[in-house]
Amino acid sequence: MSTAKTRIAICAPGKRLEQEHADAVRELVADDAAIELEFHPQCFASHGHFAGTDAERMGALVECANDSGFDAVWFANGGYGSNRIAAEAVAQLGAAARSKRYVGYSDAGFLLAALYRAGIGSPAHGPMVGDIRREGGAEAVRRSLDFLSGGVGGFEPSLDGHPAAAFNLMTLAMLCGTDLMPDLTRHVVMVEEVSEHLYAVDRLFFHIAQHLRGAAGLRLGRIGDVPENDRPFGMTEEEIARFWCEKAGIEYLGRADIGHDGANRVVPFGLAARARSQ
Amino acid sequence: MSTAKTRIAICAPGKRLEQEHADAVRELVADDAAIELEFHPQCFASHGHFAGTDAERMGALVECANDSGFDAVWFANGGYGSNRIAAEAVAQLGAAARSKRYVGYSDAGFLLAALYRAGIGSPAHGPMVGDIRREGGAEAVRRSLDFLSGGVGGFEPSLDGHPAAAFNLMTLAMLCGTDLMPDLTRHVVMVEEVSEHLYAVDRLFFHIAQHLRGAAGLRLGRIGDVPENDRPFGMTEEEIARFWCEKAGIEYLGRADIGHDGANRVVPFGLAARARSQ
Numbered sequence: 001m002s003t004a005k006t007r008i009a010i011c012a013p014g015k016r017l018e019q020e021h022a023d024a025v026r027e028l029v030a031d032d033a034a035i036e037l038e039f040h041p042q043c044f045a046s047h048g049h050f051a052g053t054d055a056e057r058m059g060a061l062v063e064c065a066n067d068s069g070f071d072a073v074w075f076a077n078g079g080y081g082s083n084r085i086a087a088e089a090v091a092q093l094g095a096a097a098r099s100k101r102y103v104g105y106s107d108a109g110f111l112l113a114a115l116y117r118a119g120i121g122s123p124a125h126g127p128m129v130g131d132i133r134r135e136g137g138a139e140a141v142r143r144s145l146d147f148l149s150g151g152v153g154g155f156e157p158s159l160d161g162h163p164a165a166a167f168n169l170m171t172l173a174m175l176c177g178t179d180l181m182p183d184l185t186r187h188v189v190m191v192e193e194v195s196e197h198l199y200a201v202d203r204l205f206f207h208i209a210q211h212l213r214g215a216a217g218l219r220l221g222r223i224g225d226v227p228e229n230d231r232p233f234g235m236t237e238e239e240i241a242r243f244w245c246e247k248a249g250i251e252y253l254g255r256a257d258i259g260h261d262g263a264n265r266v267v268p269f270g271l272a273a274r275a276r277s278q
Numbered sequence: 279m280s281t282a283k284t285r286i287a288i289c290a291p292g293k294r295l296e297q298e299h300a301d302a303v304r305e306l307v308a309d310d311a312a313i314e315l316e317f318h319p320q321c322f323a324s325h326g327h328f329a330g331t332d333a334e335r336m337g338a339l340v341e342c343a344n345d346s347g348f349d350a351v352w353f354a355n356g357g358y359g360s361n362r363i364a365a366e367a368v369a370q371l372g373a374a375a376r377s378k379r380y381v382g383y384s385d386a387g388f389l390l391a392a393l394y395r396a397g398i399g400s401p402a403h404g405p406m407v408g409d410i411r412r413e414g415g416a417e418a419v420r421r422s423l424d425f426l427s428g429g430v431g432g433f434e435p436s437l438d439g440h441p442a443a444a445f446n447l448m449t450l451a452m453l454c455g456t457d458l459m460p461d462l463t464r465h466v467v468m469v470e471e472v473s474e475h476l477y478a479v480d481r482l483f484f485h486i487a488q489h490l491r492g493a494a495g496l497r498l499g500r501i502g503d504v505p506e507n508d509r510p511f512g513m514t515e516e517e518i519a520r521f522w523c524e525k526a527g528i529e530y531l532g533r534a535d536i537g538h539d540g541a542n543r544v545v546p547f548g549l550a551a552r553a554r555s556q
Contacts (some may be wrong), residue, residue, distance in 0.1 A: 048512015049477050080477040083484050174485045177455040199327050199358040206361050207452045234326015 006149040007036045008072045009064035010043060010129060013086075014107040015079025016051035017043040017129055022076075024132045025141055035145060040064055043076045043129075050081045058085040058092075061111075065089075065097035065121075072148040075104030075111065077130040078168075083110040086180050090114045097121060103144045104128050106260065109171040110180055116165065116269045117182035125166035125190075125258065126154065126266035136262020147266045156190065156257050156265040162216045166190040166258055166267035173204045176211035182269075185214040188253065190267055192221030194260035198233035201226075202240045209248035217251035222259030284427040285314045286350045287342035288321060288407060291364075292385040293357025294329035295321040295407055300354075302410045303419055313423060318342055321354045321407075328359045336363035336370075339389075343367075343375035343399075350426040353382030353389065355408040356446075361388040364458050368392045375399060381422045382406050384538065387449040388458055394443065394547045395460035403444035403468075403536065404432065404544035414540020425544045434468065434535050434543040440494045444468035444536055444545035451482045454489035460547075463492040466531065468545055470499030472538035476511035479504075480518045487526035495529035500537030 010017075022039050029035045042060035045052030052060070064073045075082075089111070102115055103126040112123040124147055127140035134140060143154025156166070165184055167175070169191045175181045189212055193201055201223060212218065223237040235243070238255075245252040257265045288295075300317050307313045320338035323330030330338070342351045353360075367389070380393055381404040390401040402425055405418035412418060421432025434444070443462055445453070447469045453459045467490055471479055479501060490496065501515040513521070516533075523530040535543045 048510055049507070050512070080481060083481065170481075174451070174481050176485075178485065178488045203358060203361065203448075203452050207454075207456065210456045229327070232326055234328070 005034055005036055006072065007038065007070045008074050008148050009038050009040060009067060009070040010074045010076050011040040011057070011060040011064045012043040012051035012076040013057050013061055013082035013111055014050065015077040015081070016046050017076040019044060021130050021132050025129050028132070028138055028141060029145065035149060038070070049079070051077070054084050057081065058089045061085065061089050062092045065100060066092075066094050068096040070100065072101040072103070074144065074148060075102070075108040075128050077128055078104070078106030078108055080107050082107050083174065083180065086110045086114040090118050090120065093118075093120055101148050103148055103266070105166070105258075105264065106168045107171060109167045110175065112269060113167070113175050113182050114180040117180065122268060122272055124266050124268040124272070127264050131262065131264070134262040140262045140264055143266050147268070154266040156267045158219060158253070158256060159267065162186065162188045163270045164188045164190065164267055165269050166192070166221070166256070169193040169201065169204045169208065170196065173207045176208060184212060186216050188216050188219060190219040190221055190256035190258055192223070192256070192259045194224040195227065197227055197229050198235070198237065198240065199229070201237060202233070202235070205240055205244035209244035209250060212250055213248055215250055217253040218245050219253045219256035221256040222261060224260050283312055283314055284350065285316065285348045286352050286426050287316050287318060287345060287348040288352045288354050289318040289335070289338040289342045290321040290329035290354040291335050291339055291360035291389055292328065293355040293359070294324050295354040297322060299408050299410050303407050306410070306416055306419060307423065313427060316348065327357070329355070332362050335359065336367045339363065339367045340370045343378060344370070344372050346374040348378065350379040350381070352422065352426060353380070353386040353406050355406055356382070356384030356386055358385050360385050361452065361458065364388045364392040368396050368398065371398055379426050381426055381544070383444070383536075383542065384446045385449060387445045388453065390547060391445070391453050391460050392458040395458065400546060400550055402544050402546040402550070405542050409540065409542070412540040418540045418542055421544050425546070432544040434545045436497060436531070436534060437545065438466070440464065440466045441548045442466045442468065442545055443547050444470070444499070444534070447471040447479065447482045447486065448474065451485045454486060462490060464494050466494050466497060468497040468499055468534035468536055470501070470534070470537045472502040473505065475505055475507050476513070476515065476518065477507070479515060480511070480513070483518055483522040487522035487528060490528055491526055493528055495531040496523050497531045497534035499534040500539060502538050
């Protein structure tokens with residue numbers, strides 16, 4: 001950004017944000033005159049599983065994105081629920097939404113996908129406000145703040161001349177074939193997962209590999225917190241990825257430095273990485 | 279069947295079968311001169327998560343299906359793994375496989391789908407050998423044995439003039455858009471689930487509803503053993519089904535008498551129910 005100050009609007013399309021996590025991130029940037037954070041009150045709303053009703057979550061997202069007073073929209077948390085509002089929200093976005101950066105991951109991947117499909121703004125997979133709770137959370141949050149301010153310091157290191165996209169594996173599986181799914185032909189697609197059994201990871205790979213035919217390749221992020229099963233699966237996570245990539249004719253490109261953890265890096269969708277690193 | 283005896287071949291495309299469950303089902307039919315069960319040795323094989331390697335499981339399935347000495351193939355267990363062998367197995371099926379009935383559910387739904395898509399035999403969702411362990415397991419197993427012998431006594435009661443299909447919700451979600459997925463246009467589709475959080479059920483419905491456009495309607499089986507979450511989801515399972523059906527323009531037809539339990543009924547794929555009940 002060429003402006004002196006980056007104004008970032010924060011909303012919660014899925015799970016509500018804890019006040020203490022908002023406070024911790026506010027404190028982190030308190031001395032940074034170049035960053036201004038605006039937490040939409042909807043971040044702290046609650047309705048069943050969600051940070052407010054579908055209408056509340058959609059309203060806040062549309063408000064943040066369409067406000068020309070903000071340079072970027074940062075998603076507060078994952079959880080679940082952004083798929084319930086993504087299509088309708090994106091349909092309501094106007095001119096001011098098109099020049100913004102958007103950052104989130106996990107459940108927020110539904111929104112990144114929908115924005116990227118619609119060609120709106122610069123969506124990127126990256127740490128969220130709620131990640132401040134993790135070990136290495138401050139560094140994680142700084143990576144996203146850097147991207148939201150126009151920096152490239154938090155980029156996933158393998159990013160190259162190919163257009164890229166990154167998703168939670170389950171989120172990508174649920175996106176496949178829906179009206180939120182972008183065209184990922186010739187993209188390097190990175191996936192990560194957390195708290196799923198390896199048999200479920202294998203099953204998800206069966207699904208996504210068939211939908212990713214035509215991709216430039218796949219990179220495997222971290223598969224974290226795999227629950228113990230009553231019997232070992234018999235293949236490692238990387239053997240699983242290689243197996244299904246080979247079946248679908250997708251090149252397996254190795255690991256990606258993304259995951260549900262403090263080390264999670266920023267993956268701008270499309271050719272953003274190439275444009276900025278040249 | 280017009281033959282005096284129904285010869286049923288049993289194999290395990292996913293999880294291995296416990297010997298005690300095989301014994302219990304053998305005992306159940308010991309006095310029934312009209313039924314002959316043949317457990318393929320592969321049922322008891324073990325390889326990591328599975329009842330033998332992919333090659334062993336596929337080999338047993340193809341052997342059972344292509345053997346003209348059998349009238350039907352019964353899947354021993356669900357678990358996970360039939361998607362890893364379904365496409366290759368179905369490609370190897372010959373004439374003798376085309377006149378057989380096939381019964382299973384849960385993970386075996388990948389095979390039912392692939393068989394139905396290929397127009398091979400009469401696949402049906404119904405109890406498996408391993409269900410003998412459940413409360414009401416003997417009755418469950420008898421329902422499938424009845425269907426495998428040509429009976430209609432175990433049919434799901436709502437079956438009508440529409441072609442039908444029934445799936446575990448996760449299995450159906452993983453099938454959507456893959457090379458195993460049959461055309462379910464104008465079908466009544468029944469779904470059931472077990473051991474998934476309601477938010478995950480909602481997410482699965484988001485996915486399948488978009489893929490089922492053109493279906494005659496959807497029926498909701500039992501959503502069993504829902505794990506407790508840190509907060510209530512805020513919608514019941516039926517509200518979830520109605521919500522996504524309405525979004526996708528699919529008629530919600532009410533409940534179906536299927537599930538991961540002893541009450542699970544038989545749902546023959548296609549028009550089998552109409553043909554037999556007229």
